[in-house]
Structures are given as structure tokens and as C-alpha cells.
Amino acid sequence: MALTPSERVTYKTEIAHRLSPLSWAEVDVILGEFGADTAATWNSDLFSYVVTMIKGLSDGPLQQLANHLNIETGEDSVADPPKFWTEGHLWIFLSHLAKHKVFASELQLALAVYGICSFVAHEDIEPDTEWQEEIEKALRTCDALVALLNEGFNESTWTDQEVGYALGRGVPVFSVRLEMAPYGLFGKKQAFNGKAKDVNIIAKELCEAYRKHPKTRQKFSDIIIDRFCSSGSFWEAKELCSQVEELEIWKPEYKGRLRDAITNNSQVKYSWGVPEKIESVILQRDPDTITNENSAEMPF
Incomplete structure (x- = not known):
């Protein structure tokens, strides 16, 4: 089935957003595999490069590339993000246990100082909205995820699925060790020691990591x-x-x-x-x- 103009716009815009944090070499490899053009020289930024190179892709390869990057169409896209994100900020999903929502909210405020907008489910979902739907929107559009590892984190179906979703999308997944160490598939990912540490120091360390990470x-x-x-x-x-x-x-x-x-x-x-x-x-x-x-x- 042919893509609608709206779907094509969403795919192209989000493909550019997903690929632009990568290196030029990585981008050219990916574009080449899906039949897009590449160029030996380019005088502008990587985002505009990707948009230009995929401009002529037909629906089939375009959709395959979007699927490869786990991109979905709909209102909750990078081109038209959910209202809980602040424009011009880095969008971070804070995965946490409900009983530790106070700490998550404190970290949310500390990160805001650095231009980082954090999604905390227990704070950012309106009482009359569908809980799961809003969480899915945040996961689909966030730039990165931070797992706040308190005891029992790995026993929660919600937190495990949130981390798995972010890993599947390929966005940076960091963890803050509070009462337990990272485990499973994200055990090798970057972790920060948060035990007995001031929340402002944790926020600063996360900020530095995002400043240097290739994808952010x-x-x-x-x-x-x-x-x-x-x-x-x-x-x-x-x-x-x-x-x-x-x-x-x-x-x-x-x-x-x-x-x-x-x-x-x-x-x-x-x-x-x-x-x-x-x-x-x-x-x-x-x-x-x-x-x-x-x-x-x-x-x-």
C-alpha cells in the first residue's frame, strides 16, 4: 500500500532526526544499504544531508529504512511531539518505580537547569488521559532513557518494558545505581553511581554524558x-x-x-x-x- 504524504513526511523527518547524531561514515553505510543517495562532500549539517539524500526514495525502501530505525507514524512523532515535551530541550524518559517518584521528580527539576526535559510518568500524565498510551508516546519520542535503579526495579513489568523499548529503538540508555546494579541487556551500558549522592551532581554527570554521546x-x-x-x-x-x-x-x-x-x-x-x-x-x-x-x- 502506498504511503500517504503525511506518512512520507513523518518518515523522512524522523529518519533524519535518528541518523543525524551518528557519524558521517555510519550514515552513508545505512543510506547505501537502503538505496539512498550519498555524497562525497557536503557543506551543511548532517540533518539536511539525510533529508536531501532520502528525498528520492520510493515508498518501499523508505518504509524499510523507517522500520529499521523503529519509526512509527502518528501524532506522537518527532515532527509533531506530545505536549509534555518542551521544545528546544533534550527529551529524557526517567524510568522509575512508583514508590520513588519523589526522587525522580527532584532529578527532573535538576536536569531542567541544563536544558533537559524529563518525562516522569507520575508527574507528567494528566489524570484523565490514558496511562499506557502516554507512556508509549514518551518512549516513542524520547531522545534517551535513564533507569533509576532502586531495589525491585527488575521485578517491575513496567520498568523492564520501558528499558527494553528504549534499547530496541537504539536510543542511549543510562542507569543510575541507587540500591542495585545494572543487569541484563543494559548491564553493559553507561552507569552512574547515585547512592548517597546529591541529585544536582547526578544531573550534572548525566548532562556531561549527553553532551559527549554520539547520539545526543x-x-x-x-x-x-x-x-x-x-x-x-x-x-x-x-x-x-x-x-x-x-x-x-x-x-x-x-x-x-x-x-x-x-x-x-x-x-x-x-x-x-x-x-x-x-x-x-x-x-x-x-x-x-x-x-x-x-x-x-x-x-x-
Whole structure:
């Protein structure tokens, strides 16, 4: 059966979202296997590259590629996400036992400081909505999952299925060791020691992991740039400047946005040392800046 225009748009958009965090080599291998075009050179970001390369795919290969990436059509897609996600944030599913919802909510608040929107079932589902349906929406659209490993986690059908769903989608699955160690298929995945540790420290460690992880670093870089450019205080500009200096991903459009911020955002412009540090980042990350600016001064 032929795909509808809406299904094609959803597939193409979500394929680009799923593939863009990978390396160029990995993306080309996947695209090639499903008959999509590839290019030896590309002057823009990986997301636009994938969209362009799969533009001519017929319905069959397009649907096969979507199936390979566990993409489903419907209202709860990356293109049209559920309302509980905050746009411009990293979307994290916090898998936890009901009796530990207070800790999950505290971690949710701590992660929000870093531009991470967390789904906590006992907090984010409206009383009149279908419980299972909302959880499935969150699992289908989250960027990553964190398992809060309290005693009995492995005995809960819900938490086990949540972790299994995320592993099947191929999104990053981290665990926080609280009262038990990781087990089963996600036992080899990255784990954080959360026992007797302040929730703010756990949030910071998770933030660092997402900043560096191949499948989240691109979106997280966008989030850092967004937050820096809209800094509302000198302190915030200084804090986020450090994160800009450590970006794992650099996009050409960052240069214009950063320079606009140090020119037009007073909290960035007058934050001691920040404009100079940002200019240094631009010169390091965008060598053409040096060449172009020097050549502009040449009289011939």
C-alpha cells in the first residue's frame, strides 16, 4: 500500500532526526544499504544531508529504512511531539518505580537547569488521559532513557518494558545505581553511581554524558547555543560560555548566532571576558573566519 504524504513526511523527518547524531561514515553505510543517495562532500549539517539524500526514495525502501530505525507514524512523532515535551530541550524518559517518584521528580527539576526535559510518568500524565498510551508516546519520542535503579526495579513489568523499548529503538540508555546494579541487556551500558549522592551532581554527570554521546551531542550542542544566546544574567552567560568552549559539535551557523549574542544581548556583551572567549572559540572552530577577515583588510 502506498504511503500517504503525511506518512512520507513523518518518515523522512524522523529518519533524519535518528541518523543525524551518528557519524558521517555510519550514515552513508545505512543510506547505501537502503538505496539512498550519498555524497562525497557536503557543506551543511548532517540533518539536511539525510533529508536531501532520502528525498528520492520510493515508498518501499523508505518504509524499510523507517522500520529499521523503529519509526512509527502518528501524532506522537518527532515532527509533531506530545505536549509534555518542551521544545528546544533534550527529551529524557526517567524510568522509575512508583514508590520513588519523589526522587525522580527532584532529578527532573535538576536536569531542567541544563536544558533537559524529563518525562516522569507520575508527574507528567494528566489524570484523565490514558496511562499506557502516554507512556508509549514518551518512549516513542524520547531522545534517551535513564533507569533509576532502586531495589525491585527488575521485578517491575513496567520498568523492564520501558528499558527494553528504549534499547530496541537504539536510543542511549543510562542507569543510575541507587540500591542495585545494572543487569541484563543494559548491564553493559553507561552507569552512574547515585547512592548517597546529591541529585544536582547526578544531573550534572548525566548532562556531561549527553553532551559527549554520539547520539545526543548534536542536539545538545544546539541546546547549549540556544541557552547561551538567550542568557538572562552575567552569571548564566559565564556558565554557558564554558559549555560553548567544550562543544562536541560545531555548525557553521553557530558563528553568526554567537556574534549576534555578544553584540545584542547585554548580559553576554558585558559579562567579563565572555565576548573575548566566544571570539576565540569562533576563530578556533571556524578557520575560514581568520582568512576571510584578513583578506577583507587587504588593499588588493
